[in-house]
Structures are given as C-alpha cells and as structure tokens.
Amino acid sequence: MAPSDEAMTDTQRSVLEYVQKHLQExxxxxxxxxxxxxxxxxxxxxxxxxxxALEEKGYLERDEHIARGMRLAEPTVTGISIPILGKVAAGLPLLAEENREGTLVVDPSMARGGRNLFALTVRGDSMVNAHILPGDRVIVQQTTHAAPGEIVVALIEGEATVKTFRKTSSKITLEPANPKYDPIVITQDQDFRIIGKVVGVFSPR
Amino acid sequence: MAPSDEAMTDTQRSVLEYVQKHLQExxxxxxxxxxxxxxxxxxxxxxxxxxxALEEKGYLERDEHIARGMRLAEPTVTGISIPILGKVAAGLPLLAEENREGTLVVDPSMARGGRNLFALTVRGDSMVNAHILPGDRVIVQQTTHAAPGEIVVALIEGEATVKTFRKTSSKITLEPANPKYDPIVITQDQDFRIIGKVVGVFSPR
DNA sequence: TGATTTAGAATACGATTGTATACTAGTATA
DNA sequence: TATACTAGTATACAATCGTATTCTAAATCA
Structure with a gap:
C-alpha cells in the first residue's frame, strides 16, 4: 500500500522525518x-x-521482534538497475538469472511508467547508421509487438539481434542500418520472436 | 583505510559475503x-x-555495543550521479551550482579512476557522423588538454561546443562531424578553452 | 619440538530492545 | 453528556544481542 493514503498527525510526521534522517545518515x-x-x-x-500508526498508514515497514527493524515504505531511488542480457538460453524466461551478464545503472528518466527494461551489449556494426555501435549498450523495453520502422530486439533461432522492424502485408523483414549487410527476410518456418524495442543507447567511448 | 590491504581467510570471505548479501537484501x-x-x-x-578480524583488516565498519551495527567499509555503489551542465556563466567555476541543469545517473563503469565527470545536452547536429545526436547527453571528463583527434568540449567566447580537436604547428581547429558544417579555426585573439573530453554518450530514443 | 595462529565450542553477564498492560489527561465529536 | 481518539507516562517481562572468559583441537612455522 502506497503512502499518502492516510493523513498523518503532526507528531507522526516528525517521527517519520526522524526515522528517515536516521536511516539516511x-x-x-x-x-x-x-x-x-x-x-x-x-x-x-x-x-x-x-x-x-505510521506502519498501519503505510509509511513505514517493520519486522516484528527484530532490533532496528524499520524500513521506509518507499526507498529513495537514485538510479535504476537493469539487467544486462547475455546469451539467451532456450526455454528459460528471458530475464532468468541464467541469462544475465551483469547490471547497468541508468537514469531514472529512462524508466518512466515502470517500463520493463533490460540492456544488451551490441555485437557487430550492422546498425552503425542508426548510431548504434559495437560495444554500445542498448536499453530495451520488453514487448512482443512493434510498429514498422522501430528498432527492435528480435530472437531468431535463439540468437538475439538488433534491427529495424519492417512489415508488409506479405512478409516481415529485419533491416540493418549498414549498406554492408542485407535485410533479413523472416520465413514462416523460422523461430522468430520480438522481445523488445530500443528506447535508449549507452555508448562508452 | 581501503580494503584489499590485507588478505582474508576463506571463512572470513564467506562471512563478509553473507554480511554484504544481508545488507543488500x-x-x-x-x-x-x-x-x-x-x-x-x-x-x-x-x-x-x-x-x-574483518573489521581490523578494513573490510567492515562497526559501531560498538549497537545492535546490527555493521556497515560495509566501501558502500555498495549503485550509480554515479553527475551534474548536467546548462548555460555556462562567465566568471563562475565550471561546476558551480548556477551552471547545473540537473543530474544524470550513469553506470559506475563510466567512473573508473574517479574521473571528474559532468554531462552536457547536445544541441545541433554537427556531430552526427560521430554518432552524437541532438538531445544526446555526452558524458565529459574534465580536462584542459586533449590530443588531436579526440572529441572535446570547448568553450569559445562563453559558448560550449562539442567538436573533434585538431592541431597543427600553426593553428588549432575544431572539426564538426557533419559535411554541412565547416571547421572552426581558432584565432589568437579568441577566448578559447578546452573544458573536457567526451568519454561517453547517453542517447534516449 | 615447542610456540603461534586459526577455528570453533561452552557458558555466562548485563545492556539493549520489542512488547504488554494499566494508567492519566486533554480534545474532539456525536 | 457520554464516547472516542490522541498523547504521553509508568512499569515490567522476556527475548535479543554485544561482549568477556575459558577451553579444545587442528594447522602452521621456526
């Protein structure tokens, strides 16, 4: 239950502020x-x-019978930690522990609306004209659908790839942003799945 | 005193890991x-x-006689907050409060070696061929010197600009990465100053 | 060989700490 | 007026918890 459901008395507010300060310091x-x-x-x-009273109103969380057992209901957010995806193992849920390669901290502005995010390290130069370079970390919002023209992360035969999504009435293609490479045409019998779309790029130089 | 001064025994390492995990969770x-x-x-x-033993070796800090009084000597870093620079006011130190426009949280991997970092929002498309787009946040390491070929942030007549740094025996030029624009030749009488070099780019899409 | 270090056990003491019960007093409210 | 709510006091109990002392056993080392 989120705070601000119920009003605090003045004393309760002072107590909460003291607890917050103590925790912070x-x-x-x-x-x-x-x-x-x-x-x-x-x-x-x-x-x-x-x-x-503060616990009942949802401002504090407590563990019974435990010394120093108070926590703030809403932890202060300084950065959003999102998992970096490595090789995707077949059969496992996408964000399973086994698929994770590390953690990337991004600005809270990336996570508006509680989006389901993960990161992926780009291998290869197939998207350089979209300013996505090898070694960059693309920040991906998990979704199974995409509009044509959006840059998506797709899983083809178990391999994750970053490409521009194109779709006509007859076929789906994944288009690189580099003349060196040809578009990938998806055939009916291929194991193809969109796992997300790119909402940010993090590029260490 | 920083950890890793003294070796731990295997058991001590396990205990430290348990304490870390407990604190984190x-x-x-x-x-x-x-x-x-x-x-x-x-x-x-x-x-x-x-x-x-862990306290004596500098891995843990403790407060005596206080229940649950252990802390990690090195706080767990979740993200580095760096200031976003706005308009640079003449006369003020670069990172003065007045020049700040906000805060950007970046991955700790950006801050190796305790570098003095700030961020800058890119205006204009003069660096698109270096994959730096309008609206991107460039992450800048503060420095007054740069090697030719490096992408720098320079202050010309009070205006901050991002360009590739070029230098011959006779003159300094700042080169855009976009054929639409001409290189800027720095003349003797101009107020010119390098304030940092680009070490990362954060690009929300 | 004897000395030192490390790991762990056994037990105990007293301060800290969460909790329970019972009480007084003021204030708002129906 | 009676009732309920809030604020705070007084006191007590038992579990939790940091700490002290003494001991055994194994491993290391000079």
Missing part, C-alpha cells in the same frame, strides 16, 4: 527507545504508538 | 548471532572473531 534504523530519547519522551510506548 | 546488518546461525556454528564467538 547511519544506514540503520533507530530503535524504539532512540526515537523516545530523541523526542525527550519518558516511555517507550510514546514512541511505539507513533511507529505503529 | 534487507537493508539491515545481521546480528552476530544471525551470522552464527547461518553458518551453523554453536557459539556467538565463532562469528564474532571473524567479524572482528
């Missing part, structure tokens, strides 16, 4: 008695009631 | 006894000795 939850002492109260229950 | 330090139970030991001292 010491990377550790305060104890009930630390809250009590900070507000110069004389009973652990004074603090405890506010903490329980 | 629950945002909370394990207790001495939780470490003990995880390794199926029968005495708190078994765990405590390893924890004290």
């Amino acid at each position: 010491s990377h550790r939850s305060p104890t009930v008695r630390e809250v009590m002492r900070h507000f110069k109260w004389n009973s652990p229950q004074s603090a405890r009631k506010h903490l329980l | 629950s945002h909370r330090s394990p207790t001495v006894r939780e470490v003990m139970r995880h390794f199926k030991w029968n005495s708190p001292q078994s765990a405590r000795k390893h924890l004290l």
Whole structure:
C-alpha cells in the first residue's frame, strides 16, 4: 500500500522525518527507545504508538521482534538497475538469472511508467547508421509487438539481434542500418520472436 | 583505510559475503548471532572473531555495543550521479551550482579512476557522423588538454561546443562531424578553452 | 619440538530492545 | 453528556544481542 493514503498527525510526521534522517545518515534504523530519547519522551510506548500508526498508514515497514527493524515504505531511488542480457538460453524466461551478464545503472528518466527494461551489449556494426555501435549498450523495453520502422530486439533461432522492424502485408523483414549487410527476410518456418524495442543507447567511448 | 590491504581467510570471505548479501537484501546488518546461525556454528564467538578480524583488516565498519551495527567499509555503489551542465556563466567555476541543469545517473563503469565527470545536452547536429545526436547527453571528463583527434568540449567566447580537436604547428581547429558544417579555426585573439573530453554518450530514443 | 595462529565450542553477564498492560489527561465529536 | 481518539507516562517481562572468559583441537612455522 502506497503512502499518502492516510493523513498523518503532526507528531507522526516528525517521527517519520526522524526515522528517515536516521536511516539516511547511519544506514540503520533507530530503535524504539532512540526515537523516545530523541523526542525527550519518558516511555517507550510514546514512541511505539507513533511507529505503529505510521506502519498501519503505510509509511513505514517493520519486522516484528527484530532490533532496528524499520524500513521506509518507499526507498529513495537514485538510479535504476537493469539487467544486462547475455546469451539467451532456450526455454528459460528471458530475464532468468541464467541469462544475465551483469547490471547497468541508468537514469531514472529512462524508466518512466515502470517500463520493463533490460540492456544488451551490441555485437557487430550492422546498425552503425542508426548510431548504434559495437560495444554500445542498448536499453530495451520488453514487448512482443512493434510498429514498422522501430528498432527492435528480435530472437531468431535463439540468437538475439538488433534491427529495424519492417512489415508488409506479405512478409516481415529485419533491416540493418549498414549498406554492408542485407535485410533479413523472416520465413514462416523460422523461430522468430520480438522481445523488445530500443528506447535508449549507452555508448562508452 | 581501503580494503584489499590485507588478505582474508576463506571463512572470513564467506562471512563478509553473507554480511554484504544481508545488507543488500534487507537493508539491515545481521546480528552476530544471525551470522552464527547461518553458518551453523554453536557459539556467538565463532562469528564474532571473524567479524572482528574483518573489521581490523578494513573490510567492515562497526559501531560498538549497537545492535546490527555493521556497515560495509566501501558502500555498495549503485550509480554515479553527475551534474548536467546548462548555460555556462562567465566568471563562475565550471561546476558551480548556477551552471547545473540537473543530474544524470550513469553506470559506475563510466567512473573508473574517479574521473571528474559532468554531462552536457547536445544541441545541433554537427556531430552526427560521430554518432552524437541532438538531445544526446555526452558524458565529459574534465580536462584542459586533449590530443588531436579526440572529441572535446570547448568553450569559445562563453559558448560550449562539442567538436573533434585538431592541431597543427600553426593553428588549432575544431572539426564538426557533419559535411554541412565547416571547421572552426581558432584565432589568437579568441577566448578559447578546452573544458573536457567526451568519454561517453547517453542517447534516449 | 615447542610456540603461534586459526577455528570453533561452552557458558555466562548485563545492556539493549520489542512488547504488554494499566494508567492519566486533554480534545474532539456525536 | 457520554464516547472516542490522541498523547504521553509508568512499569515490567522476556527475548535479543554485544561482549568477556575459558577451553579444545587442528594447522602452521621456526
């Protein structure tokens, strides 16, 4: 349950702010008695009631009977960690642990709308004219459908490839952005699947 | 004091990994006894000795007498926040608060060697053949010197521009990567300054 | 061989800590 | 007026937890 469902009293707000500050500064939850002492109260229950109220209203999460067991309901986001996909193993879900090669941190602006993202390291120069170079990390939004002209990541016979998606009434082609290469025409009997479309490129130089 | 000064024993390494994992997953330090139970030991001292050893060797930090008082000596880096430079105001230090337009989070792999980084939003298409497009964020390492052929960010008469740096015995030129534009020849009386070189490009699509 | 280091056990002490119950007082509300 | 809610106090209990001391056993090393 997300915060801001229910209003806090002034004291509850102060307590929440103290807990937030404590977590931020010491990377550790305060104890009930630390809250009590900070507000110069004389009973652990004074603090405890506010903490329980904050938990009930969804602002705090707690683990019972555990010392320093408080957490903020909404963790502060500094960057979005998305998995880097390596070789895709057949039969496994795309984002299974086994397919992961590492983690890439991207700006939160990339993740608007809670998009289902992953990254892929580009091999080969087939997309240089779309400014996607070998070694670049393409940031991919997972989807099974794409509009013609969009740059997609497709799985052909178990191999992941980045190409421009083209579609006519009769056939689907995957078009490179490099005159050196020919378009790939998808035939009926091929194992073909769109796994996402490119929403960003990260290019270390 | 940085870790890796002193070698760990195998057990100490396992304990450190467990503490790291615990911190990462629950945002909370394990207790001495939780470490003990995880390794199926029968005495708190078994765990405590390893924890004290890890502290002495600089891998862990601890606060005495405090429940769940362990921290990693090197905080886990999830992303590097670098400032996005806007219009550069004359007279101010480059990275002054007034010049900042926002923050960009990049992968830690960009920040190897503790480089002094900032980001810049590209305006114009003068570098498209170097795969730097309008709207891209170039990630820049601050430096006053560059080798010919490197892509630099230069300040000409207070205006920041991204170009390829060229230098002969007689003159300095800034070369666009787009035939539509002519190279800029720097004259003696111009206020010219290199402020950094491009080490990465972040391109939202 | 004897000394040192490392790993772990056994046990205990006391402070810390989450929790429970019972109480007073003020304030808002139906 | 009676009721409910909020705020805080007082006190107690038991589990958790960091720490201290003493001990055994194996491995390393000079």
